[in-house]
Amino acid sequence: xIPDTLRLEPGGTLCGRLRVPGDKSISHRAVMFGALxxxxxxxxxxxMGEDVRAxxxxxxxxxxxxxxxDQGRLLRIQxxxxxxxxxxxTVLDCGNSGTxxxxxxxxxxxxxxxxxxxxxxxLRRRPMRRVTDPLEQMGARITTQANGNPPxxxxxxxxxxxxxxxxxxxxAQVKSAxxxxxxxxxxxxxxxxxxxxxxxTERMLTGxxxxxxxxxxxxxxxxxxxxxxxxxxxxxxxxxxAFFLVGAALAAATEVVMEAVGINPTRTGVLDILxxxxxxxxxxxxxEIGGEPVADLHVRASALHGIEVPRTLVPLAIDEFPxxxxxxxxxxxxxxxxxxxxxxxxxSDRIETMATGLRAMxxxxxxxxxxxxxxxGPLGGATIEAHGDHRIAMSFAIASLRATQPLTIHGWATIAxxxxxxxxxxxxxxxxxxPA
Numbered sequence: 001x002i003p004d005t006l007r008l009e010p011g012g013t014l015c016g017r018l019r020v021p022g023d024k025s026i027s028h029r030a031v032m033f034g035a036l037x038x039x040x041x042x043x044x045x046x047x048m049g050e051d052v053r054a055x056x057x058x059x060x061x062x063x064x065x066x067x068x069x070d071q072g073r074l075l076r077i078q079x080x081x082x083x084x085x086x087x088x089x090t091v092l093d094c095g096n097s098g099t100x101x102x103x104x105x106x107x108x109x110x111x112x113x114x115x116x117x118x119x120x121x122x123l124r125r126r127p128m129r130r131v132t133d134p135l136e137q138m139g140a141r142i143t144t145q146a147n148g149n150p151p152x153x154x155x156x157x158x159x160x161x162x163x164x165x166x167x168x169x170x171x172a173q174v175k176s177a178x179x180x181x182x183x184x185x186x187x188x189x190x191x192x193x194x195x196x197x198x199x200x201t202e203r204m205l206t207g208x209x210x211x212x213x214x215x216x217x218x219x220x221x222x223x224x225x226x227x228x229x230x231x232x233x234x235x236x237x238x239x240x241x242a243f244f245l246v247g248a249a250l251a252a253a254t255e256v257v258m259e260a261v262g263i264n265p266t267r268t269g270v271l272d273i274l275x276x277x278x279x280x281x282x283x284x285x286x287x288e289i290g291g292e293p294v295a296d297l298h299v300r301a302s303a304l305h306g307i308e309v310p311r312t313l314v315p316l317a318i319d320e321f322p323x324x325x326x327x328x329x330x331x332x333x334x335x336x337x338x339x340x341x342x343x344x345x346x347x348s349d350r351i352e353t354m355a356t357g358l359r360a361m362x363x364x365x366x367x368x369x370x371x372x373x374x375x376x377g378p379l380g381g382a383t384i385e386a387h388g389d390h391r392i393a394m395s396f397a398i399a400s401l402r403a404t405q406p407l408t409i410h411g412w413a414t415i416a417x418x419x420x421x422x423x424x425x426x427x428x429x430x431x432x433x434x435p436a
Contacts, residue, residue, distance in 0.1 A: 002416055002423070008400035008407045009432035010381070014248045016429055017257045020241050022047040022234035024418050025172075026262070026292065028099045029204050030232040031055050032107065032180075034077035035064040035085070037208055039229030043075040046234050050417045051097035058104055061088040062113070082183065082226050085111045087156065094119040096347060096388070096417045099173055102131045105152055106177030109140035110184030114156035122347050122388045124150045131177045134165050138181055138189075162187030162223060169342065170315040172197035172266075175219065183210070185223040192218045195315045198266040200292075204232070207291045235262035235294040239391075240419050242270045242320040244429070246327045247398045248299035249279040256429065258297040260289070269316025271297075273324060277304045277331055306333035306376055314339045319346075322395040325354045328374040329363040330402045337371035347414075348389040357384045357396055361403065381405025390415045394422055397433065408436055 027047040032055065034041030046052065048068075056066055056075075063086040065078040080086075085107075092108075092115055094100040101117050105128070108115045118124065129148035136142055141155035162185045165178055175191050179201060182189025194217070202212045202219060208227040213220045241258045248256035263271075263283065271281055280300040287294060304327055314337070317324065321343055328335035343350040351372055355365045360382035364375040379402050386393035386409060393412050400407040415422050423433055 002413045002420065003435045004413045005408065005410050005436035006412045006423070007434050007436045008397055008409065009434070010400060010403045010405060012251065012401055012432040013430035014244060014251045014254045014256050014401070017259055018244055018425060018429060019259045020236045020244070020425065021049070021419060021421060023237040023262050024049065024051060024239065025099065025198060025200050026204070026234050027052045028055050028103065029200055030234060031059060031066070031075070031077065032103060033204055033208050033227055034079055034229065035059040036082050036107070037079035037227035037229040038081045039079055041077045041079060041229040041232065043077065043232045043234065045073060046075050047237065047418070048072045049420055050095055051100065054093065054095040054097045055100045058092045058094070058100065061090055061092060062086055079227070079229055083111070085113060087113045088115055091116045091118055094123060096120050096123055096414070098123060098126055101128070101150060101152065102173040102177045103180060105131050105135060105142070105154070106180040108154050109135045109138070109142060109158065110160055110181040112157050112159065113154065115154050116151050118151040126150070127345055128152055130169065130171065130174050134163060134178050135181055137163050137165070138185055140181070160185035162189040164190040166192045167194060170195040170197050171342070172201070176201040179219065179221050182221045182223055183225055188220050188222050190218055190220040195312065196266055197315050198264065200264065203291050233290045235289055235292050236260050238262050238267050238270065239319045241297065243323050243394050243398050245270065245274060245281065245297065245299050246323045247401055249274060249302050249304060249327065250330050250398070251301055251401045254301045256299045258299070260294050261297050263293050263295050266316060269313040270320040270324065272313050273309055273317055274327065276307050277327060278302055279304060304331035306331045306335040309335065309337045311339040318342055319391065322350055322354050322391045323398055325358065325372060325374060326395050326399045329358050329376055329379060329399070331376040333376060335374045335376070338368060339370055341370035346389065348387040348392060350389065350392065353387050353389060353392050354395065357382065357392070360384065361399065379403045381407055383408045384410065386411030386414055388414050390417045390419065394419065397426065397431070401431070
C-alpha cells in the first residue's frame with residue numbers, strides 16, 4: 001500500500017543501474033490489440049499499474065480472457081477477433097486513464113456495442129469532444145455531458161464509414177481512436193497530423209498484420225482488416241525514466257544507467273530538450289525489441305542552462321513536461337515553453353499545478369496560456385498537493401534533490417496509475433523518502 005503523504009529530505013543522490021516499469025502507452029495497446037486479434041497473444045513486461053489494469057478490466061467485461069502469469073510479468077490474452085467482443089453488462093470504468101477512454105471509444109464504436117465509459121473525478125473533467133466528434137462523423141452514435149466531458153455513452157449497432165480527418169491538435173490518443181475505429185469501417189480512414197506524435201499504434205498494428213500506410217503526415221488504414229496474434233515485449237517507459245534522467249542531471253556527482261528504455265523517435269523529445277539544456281546523456285547498446293527501438297541511457301550530473309524549447313519538440317515530450325519544468329527551475333537563466341496548451345487537459349492542469357508548486361519552493365515562474373517561463377534559482381522546502389496527478393507527485397519528488405529544506409507531498413498514492421515501484425527504486429538509488 002502506497003502512503004498518500006511522503007516527506008523527502010534534501011540532499012539525496014542518484015546512482016546505479018535502474019530499470020523502470022514497462023511503457024504505459026505500449027502496454028495499453030498490447031492488451032487492446034491482443035484482445036482484438038485472432039489467436040493467443042503473450043505480453044512480456046507489461047506495466048501492471050492502475051491505468052493498464054483499467055484497460056484489462058474493460059476487455060474482460062467485453063468477454064476477453066486475460067491471464068496474469070509469472071507474478072504479473074506475463075499476460076496471456078485469448079483474442080476474440082475483430083468481431084468477437086460482447087456487450088459489457090457493466091459500465092466500463094477507465095479510472096484515471098485517458099488512454100483507456102479515448103482508444104476504447106474508437107474500438108467500442110467500431111464494434112457497434114452499447115456501452116458507457118466513465119472514470120474517476122479527474123478523468124470526468126477531461127475533454128473528450130476531440131475524440132467523439134470524429135467518431136460521430138464516422139457514423140457512431142455517441143454522447144457526452146453537455147460540456148463534452150465523460151461519461152461517454154455509445155449506442156449499439158452503428159455502422160461506421162471511413163473519413164479523411166485533419167487533427168486540429170496533435171494527439172496520439174485521438175489519432176489512435178480514429179484509426180482503430182477505421183478497422184471496423186467501410187473504406188479507407190485517413191488521419192492527418194499537424195505535427196508528429198507517438199506512433200506506437202501504427203507500429204504495433206503492423207506487428208499484428210494490419211496494413212498501415214503513412215504518406216507525409218497522413219496515416220491511413222483500410223477497413224475490414226483482421227489482427228493476427230503476436231508476441232509482445234514491452235520496453236521500459238521513457239516517460240517513467242524521465243524522472244530519473246532529470247534527477248541524475250540535477251543531483252551532485254551522480255551517474256545513472258537506465259536499462260532497456262524505449263527510444264521510439266516520436267517519444268524522445270525529453271532527451272533532445274535535456275541535451276539542449278546541457279545534460280550529459282549518452283545512448284548505448286541500441287537494439288530493437290518487438291518492433292520498438294530500445295537502448296541503455298547513461299546520465300551524469302551536469303550544469304543545466306535555460307533554453308527556448310523548440311515548438312517542434314513539444315508534442316514529442318508532452319508527458320514529460322512536469323519534470324522538465326523542475327529541470328528548468330534548477331537551470332541557469334530563463335527557460336520558455338510555448339505550444340503546450342495540451343498540458344492544461346491532463347490529469348490536472350499541469351501548467352498551473354506545476355507553477356503553484358514551484359512558486360511555493362521559491363522559483364520564479366510566469367504562466368502562459370500554452371506554457372510557462374521559468375527563471376532558474378535555488379529551491380526551498382514546501383508542502384505540495386499532487387491534485388490526483390501521478391506525474392506531478394513524482395516531479396516534485398525529483399525537485400527534492402535540489403531543495404534546501406524538506407518537501408512534503410500530499411496525494412502520493414496516485415503514482416500507482418503508472419509507476420507503483422517509484423519509491424522503492426528511488427530509495428535504492430539514494431533518494432531520501434519517508435512516510436510523513
